[in-house]
Amino acid sequence: MITKKQIDNNTLSDEEIVKRIVNGESYLYEHLMRKFNLRLFRISMSIINDEMEADDVMQTAYINAYMQLSNFQHKSSFSTWLTRILINESLLHKKRKLKQTQLLAAQTDNEYSNDNPLRRLMNKELKVILEKAVSTLPEKYRLVFVMREIEEMSVNETMEILNLGESNVKVRLNRAKEMLRSELSIYYKTNEVFEFNLIRCDRVVNFVMNKINKES
DNA sequence: TCGTCCTCTAAAAGGATCTT
DNA sequence: AAGATCCTTTTAGAGGACGA
Numbered sequence: 001m002i003t004k005k006q007i008d009n010n011t012l013s014d015e016e017i018v019k020r021i022v023n024g025e026s027y028l029y030e031h032l033m034r035k036f037n038l039r040l041f042r043i044s045m046s047i048i049n050d051e052m053e054a055d056d057v058m059q060t061a062y063i064n065a066y067m068q069l070s071n072f073q074h075k076s077s078f079s080t081w082l083t084r085i086l087i088n089e090s091l092l093h094k095k096r097k098l099k100q101t102q103l104l105a106a107q108t109d110n111e112y113s114n115d116n117p118l119r120r121l122m123n124k125e126l127k128v129i130l131e132k133a134v135s136t137l138p139e140k141y142r143l144v145f146v147m148r149e150i151e152e153m154s155v156n157e158t159m160e161i162l163n164l165g166e167s168n169v170k171v172r173l174n175r176a177k178e179m180l181r182s183e184l185s186i187y188y189k190t191n192e193v194f195e196f197n198l199i200r201c202d203r204v205v206n207f208v209m210n211k212i213n214k215e216s
Numbered sequence: 217t218c219g220t221c222c223t224c225t226a227a228a229a230g231g232a233t234c235t236t
Numbered sequence: 237a238a239g240a241t242c243c244t245t246t247t248a249g250a251g252g253a254c255g256a
Contacts, residue, residue: 171224174245 014078022070033062036079040086046146047090048097049135057093061086083161087143133180141176148173
């Protein structure tokens with residue numbers, strides 16, 4: 001575990017931390033991993049769609065990045081460099097898995113499992129619906145959507161990592177949103193979103209009735 | 217070969233936010 | 237308040253893939 005003292009109250013930039021790691025302070029790598037874990041997990045999930053495998057890929061990417069740290073030339077930010085390594089590793093993993101799947105003639109499970117970091121932030125039902133909708137997006141749109149909207153990465157960072165032009169990033173994001181709107185409309189048109197269920201109905205009714213009874 | 221669909225790129229308009 | 241900057245959205249055109 002890293003102490004606050006060890007990382008100078010989080011005031012060091014990623015690039016400075018990298019330099020210190022390269023100079024022997026390897027324990028500082030934990031700080032970088034903790035900082036980027038969530039981002040890398042989400043991006044990896046957007047490619048792989050499997051939590052366990054995303055974990056494995058992240059581990060491999062972290063190890064690869066660590067091994068290459070002394071070769072990091074600071075041409076881009078550390079986060080961009082690390083994300084690029086993760087994407088490469090994820091795509092490689094996907095490729096291997098596809099090959100394996102074809103050999104075994106097995107079906108790929110495209111559904112997200114139920115435990116995801118987004119859970120804490122969202123209503124459970126809405127989260128499932130959104131995840132399902134996001135998972136239906138073609139990979140290239142899903143990646144841009146996750147990076148821009150969920151990870152709040154800049155257009156510049158996204159285009160740099162994905163090796164795309166600026167307008168292409170924008171159009172892909174816009175199309176991803178269009179697809180999501182269309183996908184989600186199925187749910188809200190069938191009243192699955194904001195469903196006023198029996199339990200909630202009872203709760204509201206009971207609350208109001210209690211209030212009325214007290215007033216009278 | 218031709219038509220259709222999809223993707224990418226570029227440009228422009230308009231809105232939101234930041235800076236002076 | 238005005239201008240600058242960034243972002244989103246829309247539109248048009250070019251080019252590739254694919255089926256008839």
